[in-house]
Amino acid sequence: xxxxxxxxxxxxxxxxxxxxxxxxxxxxxxxxxxxxxxxxxxxxxxxxxxxxxxxxxxxxxxxxxxxxxxxxxxxxxxxxxxxxxxxxxxxxxxxxxxxxxxxxxxxxxxxxxxxxxxxxxxxxxxxxxxxxxxxxxxxxxxxxxxxxxxxxxxxxxxxxxxxxxxxxxxxxxxxxxxxxxxxxxxxxxxxxxxxxxxxxxxxxxxxxxxxxxxxxxxxxxxxxxxxxxxxxxxxxxxxxxxxxxxxxxxxxxxxxxxxxxxxxxxxxxxxxxxxxxxxxxxxxxxxxxxxxxxxxxxxxxxxxxxxxxxxxxxxxxxxxxxxxxxxxxxxxxxxxxxxxxxxxxxxxxxxxxxxxxxxxxxxxxxxxxxxxxxxxxxxxxxxxxxxxxxxxxxxxxxxxxxxxxxxxxxxxxxxxxxxxxxxxxxxxxxxxxxxxxxxxxxxxxxxxxxxxxxxxxxxxxxxxxxxxxxxxxxxxxxxxxxxxxxxxxxxxxxxxxxxxxxxxxxxxxxxxxxxxxxxxxxxxxxxxxxxxxxxxxxxxxxxxxxxxxxxxxxxxxxxxxx
Amino acid sequence: xxxxxxxxxxxxxxxxxxxxxxxxxxxxxxxxxxxxxxxxxxxxxxxxxxxxxxxxxxxxxxxxxxxxxxxxxxxxxxxxxxxxxxxxxxxxxxxxxxxxxxxxxxxxxxxxxxxxxxxxxxxxxxxxxxxxxxxxxxxxxxxxxxxxxxxxxxxxxxxxxxxxxxxxxxxxxxxxxxxxxxxxxxxxxx
Numbered sequence: 001x002x003x004x005x006x007x008x009x010x011x012x013x014x015x016x017x018x019x020x021x022x023x024x025x026x027x028x029x030x031x032x033x034x035x036x037x038x039x040x041x042x043x044x045x046x047x048x049x050x051x052x053x054x055x056x057x058x059x060x061x062x063x064x065x066x067x068x069x070x071x072x073x074x075x076x077x078x079x080x081x082x083x084x085x086x087x088x089x090x091x092x093x094x095x096x097x098x099x100x101x102x103x104x105x106x107x108x109x110x111x112x113x114x115x116x117x118x119x120x121x122x123x124x125x126x127x128x129x130x131x132x133x134x135x136x137x138x139x140x141x142x143x144x145x146x147x148x149x150x151x152x153x154x155x156x157x158x159x160x161x162x163x164x165x166x167x168x169x170x171x172x173x174x175x176x177x178x179x180x181x182x183x184x185x186x187x188x189x190x191x192x193x194x195x196x197x198x199x200x201x202x203x204x205x206x207x208x209x210x211x212x213x214x215x216x217x218x219x220x221x222x223x224x225x226x227x228x229x230x231x232x233x234x235x236x237x238x239x240x241x242x243x244x245x246x247x248x249x250x251x252x253x254x255x256x257x258x259x260x261x262x263x264x265x266x267x268x269x270x271x272x273x274x275x276x277x278x279x280x281x282x283x284x285x286x287x288x289x290x291x292x293x294x295x296x297x298x299x300x301x302x303x304x305x306x307x308x309x310x311x312x313x314x315x316x317x318x319x320x321x322x323x324x325x326x327x328x329x330x331x332x333x334x335x336x337x338x339x340x341x342x343x344x345x346x347x348x349x350x351x352x353x354x355x356x357x358x359x360x361x362x363x364x365x366x367x368x369x370x371x372x373x374x375x376x377x378x379x380x381x382x383x384x385x386x387x388x389x390x391x392x393x394x395x396x397x398x399x400x401x402x403x404x405x406x407x408x409x410x411x412x413x414x415x416x417x418x419x420x421x422x423x424x425x426x427x428x429x430x431x432x433x434x435x436x437x438x439x440x441x442x443x444x445x446x447x448x449x450x451x452x453x454x455x456x457x458x459x460x461x462x463x464x465x466x467x468x469x470x471x472x473x474x475x476x477x478x479x480x481x482x483x484x485x486x487x488x489x490x491x492x493x494x495x496x497x498x499x500x501x502x503x504x505x506x507x508x509x510x511x512x513x514x515x516x517x518x519x520x521x522x523x524x525x526x527x528x529x530x531x532x533x534x535x536x537x538x539x540x541x542x543x544x545x546x547x548x549x550x551x552x553x554x555x556x557x558x559x560x561x562x
Numbered sequence: 563x564x565x566x567x568x569x570x571x572x573x574x575x576x577x578x579x580x581x582x583x584x585x586x587x588x589x590x591x592x593x594x595x596x597x598x599x600x601x602x603x604x605x606x607x608x609x610x611x612x613x614x615x616x617x618x619x620x621x622x623x624x625x626x627x628x629x630x631x632x633x634x635x636x637x638x639x640x641x642x643x644x645x646x647x648x649x650x651x652x653x654x655x656x657x658x659x660x661x662x663x664x665x666x667x668x669x670x671x672x673x674x675x676x677x678x679x680x681x682x683x684x685x686x687x688x689x690x691x692x693x694x695x696x697x698x699x700x701x702x703x704x705x706x707x708x709x710x711x712x713x714x715x716x717x718x719x720x721x722x723x724x725x726x727x728x729x730x731x732x733x734x735x736x737x738x739x740x741x742x743x744x745x746x747x748x749x750x751x752x
Binding site for chain 2: 043
């Protein structure tokens with residue numbers, strides 16, 4: 001017994017020591033250069049920038065003075081690759097569109113000069129023009145909770161995560177009872193970030209109360225919304241936060257195994273998550289009798305294979321089981337009978353990333369952020385015709401206008417804003433005159449869109465709403481699993497009508513037909529994909545019916561001529 | 563059984579796999595993938611992924627082997643292969659051009675880029691050229707929406723692509739392909 005107590009204490013001490021050492025290590029450098037190493041920035045020479053800086057630091061014998069940290073997404077993807085220079089006692093400087101050449105200049109003309117001249121150093125103008133103001137609204141107006149570490153730590157280093165308080169929430173949770181943990185999450189008001197918005201604490205409570213020799217907790221990382229990459233940003237930038245969130249959830253509902261279901265199109269996210277799991281095992285944070293608490297838990301990674309419908313929880317379960325990803329009717333809900341018939345709770349990547357922070361800051365403090373019924377923050381992938389496109393995190397209840405105009409810097413190329421689309425293929429468009437609307441689950445629903453997983457696409461006056469509706473419907477028709485007929489047949493018929501309208505061959509009664517088919521699909525489809533797939537059509541019809549009618553009139557005019 | 567193993571010594575002999583765990587036996591890549599995943603739960607799709615990663619597509623024989631090796635009905639393997647977009651049942655061209663068709667890329671002209679590739683190469687989305695050099699496909703969001711429209715060619719990402727860039731991109735890869743072939747040819751000669 002005594003021996004075990006000693007071993008347990010040693011394990012905990014090892015974690016504290018690793019965190020301490022990493023903090024000391026960071027402090028020992030006079031300068032830190034952070035480089036975005038996410039998929040997006042890597043694709044535009046970010047990888048080469050990291051290599052160039054590494055070589056440069058070596059050749060100038062600065063390896064003990066300058067630390068290079070490859071990080072996750074810094075947010076402003078449209079201006080990437082981003083590089084952030086932090087010198088002791090100075091304000092950080094962020095560079096945009098860095099290439100290997102500029103990187104070398106930054107090291108020679110900024111870092112080395114500043115180290116040499118200390119107080120009197122002024123950034124030369126030719127470098128200044130490549131920087132972004134640190135107080136620009138894009139950075140200043142965000143509230144980072146889920147993305148707290150993303151863009152700051154090296155996602156491949158568990159020590160980095162530990163040094164920023166990582167796994168402390170999990171350790172705290174181990175001293176609580178499962179129901180205490182669930183109460184805390186309930187109190188925080190956290191709702192599922194995958195789009196449904198189901199209260200997370202309640203889901204965990206159901207799973208905790210289900211009986212079973214085995215129980216599962218599943219992370220839904222099958223980010224199917226085309227044009228959104230919140231989950232990949234989190235998994236690439238801070239995989240340990242997602243893992244810790246899952247571990248806390250597993251403890252709260254006494255789950256024995258965790259499953260990460262990740263899109264196969266995100267190889268970098270899969271690689272970093274797999275590494276994170278390996279490192280966590282090394283520190284005995286996974287396995288049997290974790291940190292001497294008597295709690296056993298392990299997790300595995302499974303890949304999707306390019307099916308949007310697998311984001312639906314029962315289809316996701318079928319996919320892990322090695323079947324076609326088709327949904328099944330609920331109840332029974334997965335928390336009663338899920339993966340292989342065992343109780344399973346399915347949570348989104350971003351939901352998990354919030355958990356460790358809620359435990360750390362306390363449920364009350366988290367509850368204070370956000371709007372009436374939507375608590376905390378939400379990560380959005382702000383894309384399309386916007387100046388500062390990227391990954392942003394804002395408190396719930398911020399208006400669309402603030403997100404697009406202030407954080408996003410407005411529409412690119414001086415064009416006029418027409419609408420914002422949220423919720424991807426299951427959501428709808430919101431025209432400019434409604435942009436004072438606070439972004440939260442219920443308000444977005446009221447105007448015919450949904451929160452969704454976090455895609456936010458900005459459209460300008462040149463974008464045709466009929467084409468957008470056709471694009472989304474084409475997507476859902478292709479992704480429909482075909483199991484239930486309202487979705488399979490209804491979607492195809494709607495798409496045919498839309499194609500007809502788009503070619504200028506629409507008839508007046510087509511609008512009615514679209515509405516009737518939409519109604520049938522919403523009411524009779526088996527799963528969320530079918531029920532929501534008419535949304536893009538309905539909302540563009542609601543706000544931009546004249547664009548549909550314009551296409552019709554062309555046809556009518558033609559007929560008159562004939 | 564033993565005699566048979568000696569005689570055949572064939573790495574594709576899947577029946578021997580379960581019965582003779584001889585260390586000397588050389589396993590094929592497919593067999594290794596099956597061996598790795600068969601004992602784990604929820605692993606059919608993972609095994610198929612691994613084989614496709616190695617071979618570029620999933621040959622029919624391998625699907626049969628997976629069914630036998632993992633004790634899954636062949637019909638199940640087939641339905642999985644045909645249901646999920648990610649799996650290819652035929653060998654694609656050497657150079658795989660993936661045009662991103664996520665919303666951001668579509669909005670910023672992804673379709674024009676796709677049409678341009680399609681016209682220049684004379685193939686439609688999902689097809690390969692007759693000489694099996696190029697394969698054209700669309701993908702749903704590669705997570706680089708800030709760089710829209712995006713094209714990925716054999717792992718290399720191109721951002722902010724305009725239709726006028728397409729010709730240069732095709733030529734770049736034709737050259738790479740020719741250079742690679744000549745190197746391969748030279749080493750074959752030696």
